[in-house]
Amino acid sequence: MKLPPLSYQRPTDLREASLMLGSESMPAVLAGGQSIIPALRFGERSESSLVDISRLAELQGITHADGFLRIGAGVPMWEVCGSPEVATSAPLLIRVLGSVGAVGIRSRATLGGSLAWADSTSQLPSTLIVLNAQVETTERILDAADLQIGQHQTVLRRGELIVSIQIPEVELTGSGFHLIRKTHITWPVVGAVAVREPSGQLRLVVFGAAPTPILAVGADRAKLLSQLSSRILPFDDERARAGYRGQVAPILAGRALDEAIGSNT
Ligand SMILES: Cc1cc2nc3c(=O)[nH]c(=O)nc-3n(C[C@H](O)[C@H](O)[C@H](O)COP(=O)(O)OP(=O)(O)OC[C@H]3O[C@@H](n4cnc5c(N)ncnc54)[C@H](O)[C@@H]3O)c2cc1C
Incomplete structure (x- = not known):
């Protein structure tokens, strides 16, 4: 099926993204596009506009800080898989991401998108929960375990974006x-x-x-x-x-x- 006509906006920073997402047109967030685009194409979602957060600098980067490995919510899965920081601090995450879809999917799909999509059959949110990760949003810090409340349902409010995932740097045995x-x-x-x-x-x-x-x-x-x-x-x-x-x-x-x-x- 063809995509319906959509309007498209690309904010330059998180503040602008939040303003766009709060608008009356109730736009959908576009990150890696691997879930939202098929959903719009097959009529499972009905938004008529998109806010593209894929190039926001605030959602990028993989760093160590204060005992946590911090992964930007907009970092594509393939980049996480190739990161020496993740290989050292969270090798399980790389193993699990290697099982998500095919390379083409992983080259675009993001960690934030997977968490927000909240599919109960997805291996990624469960892995972040088992690693005791925290989810930084534009409004608060949540335990990854508290994010999802149902199939495709989260506690995220309208316009609230996931900014990063923070994994405690514990040497698991x-x-x-x-x-x-x-x-x-x-x-x-x-x-x-x-x-x-x-x-x-x-x-x-x-x-x-x-x-x-x-x-x-x-x-x-x-x-x-x-x-x-x-x-x-x-x-x-x-x-x-x-x-x-x-x-x-x-x-x-x-x-x-x-x-x-x-x-x-
Ligand atoms: C053929 C195929 C096979 C797949 N196989 C698997 C698999 O085996 N396991 C698996 O887990 N997944 C699988 N996926 C899904 C893939 O991991 C998704 O792309 C991912 O779940 C969503 O990430 P995305 O960046 O593409 O999000 P998008 O599709 O861009 O966005 C999805 C929705 O998430 C929300 N969102 C995105 N980013 C944010 C953010 N930073 N803050 C708040 N909300 C946000 C928005 O509501 C948005 O509309 C597959 C997909 C395809 C097409």
Whole structure:
């Protein structure tokens, strides 16, 4: 399907972007365009104007500051994957990003766009949650775990933009990541990501098994899996049935935990 006619604006800084986004025409944000453009094309979204934030300098850059790795919300995934800072401080993020779509998607899609799109089957928000990341917006700092409240629903207010993602620079003693998808470049059906902190504490996040990522924290593998089982709320979509998701999610969670417990990264 063809894109409907759209008006287009490109702000020069965040302040101007916020003004444009607050306008009565209720424009959509354009970052990497890998989700919003298909949604407009297929009539799943109906905005008639776009505010392009992809060149805002305030949303770029990967730096270390105050014990955090700070990644600009507008940094494309491919740039994150090639960053020596990320390779040192958050190698799990690079591993997970390597599984998002194909290279062409990753060359444009941004971390901020993925968080704001809030698809419950996406592996990226769950990875930022498992890494205990914070999300800096134009209005506040949020825990990544508090951002999404439903499928494609976040706590972001109208005109509020994600500015950066801040990942604590903790040397993890293990990590694990497992997912199921139909082909190597399609969206996940269901998956799990886990880390082991230096204290021995485990953090587990399961995606694609409820309308929001499911986070469980604790030192005991069996207790984490039992916490998880009461929180799985699987759903049907074009990729899988709820029953399948409900059966597979605990298995992938167990594998991610085993890998985190047994690995050294
Ligand atoms: C074929 C294909 C396969 C894919 N496979 C996967 C996959 O396996 N896993 C996965 O996780 N994703 C996958 N994606 C989605 C991809 O990761 C998306 O591009 C991403 O989710 C959105 O990022 P974007 O920068 O393209 O955002 P855009 O599409 O530009 O924006 C999406 C929406 O996010 C909001 N937004 C964007 N940036 C900000 C910001 N800084 N602050 C506030 N709101 C903002 C806006 O509401 C905007 O309308 C796939 C996409 C395609 C087309």
